[in-house]
Amino acid sequence: TSQIADNERQHLRDYLEAGKGMVVLHHAIADYQDWPWWYREVVGGKYLLKPEGDAPASTYKEGVDVFAEVAAQHPVTAGVGPMHFEDEYYKGLWISPEAKPLLKTDSPLADKTIAWVSPYPKARVVYIEPGHGAGAHRNPTYRKLVYNAIRWTALPK
Numbered sequence: 001t002s003q004i005a006d007n008e009r010q011h012l013r014d015y016l017e018a019g020k021g022m023v024v025l026h027h028a029i030a031d032y033q034d035w036p037w038w039y040r041e042v043v044g045g046k047y048l049l050k051p052e053g054d055a056p057a058s059t060y061k062e063g064v065d066v067f068a069e070v071a072a073q074h075p076v077t078a079g080v081g082p083m084h085f086e087d088e089y090y091k092g093l094w095i096s097p098e099a100k101p102l103l104k105t106d107s108p109l110a111d112k113t114i115a116w117v118s119p120y121p122k123a124r125v126v127y128i129e130p131g132h133g134a135g136a137h138r139n140p141t142y143r144k145l146v147y148n149a150i151r152w153t154a155l156p157k
Helices: 006-017 026-030 036-043 140-153
Strands: 022-025 059-070 083-091 100-104 113-117 125-128
Touching: 006 036, 022 026, 022 140, 026 036, 026 125, 036 125, 083 140, 100 125, 125 140
Parallel strands: 022 125
Antiparallel strands: 059 083, 059 100, 100 113, 113 125
């Protein structure tokens, strides 16, 4: 969804500013396009639904083999090895230069970084790009990644 009511914005802001964490999965990178606080500060990334300035619109390709590997040692990537499953790639995302990469890929269909820790200083926030369908959801390595992300973001900041 690209819209969120003012009272919902305030609830979400209060939640995160209280230090409570969040895991942002797959399509949610395209949410709240008109709310810079959300995509710039909290998520640390944005799927561009249309060109913005010199940046072209982001693209996607579904039904492809996704290959990913750990980009950095972190509690979210603990026990997570290389991944391979059918899913969807995004390319041309705006990703904050302050985001800390967790997963990477060498696919020409995707940006190099496909999961990261957001730069948001008040709460633990993780974005994970894979997760379009059953190929990811049934994969034990992907499930471990999401499990770790939930556990880590639940810790107090």
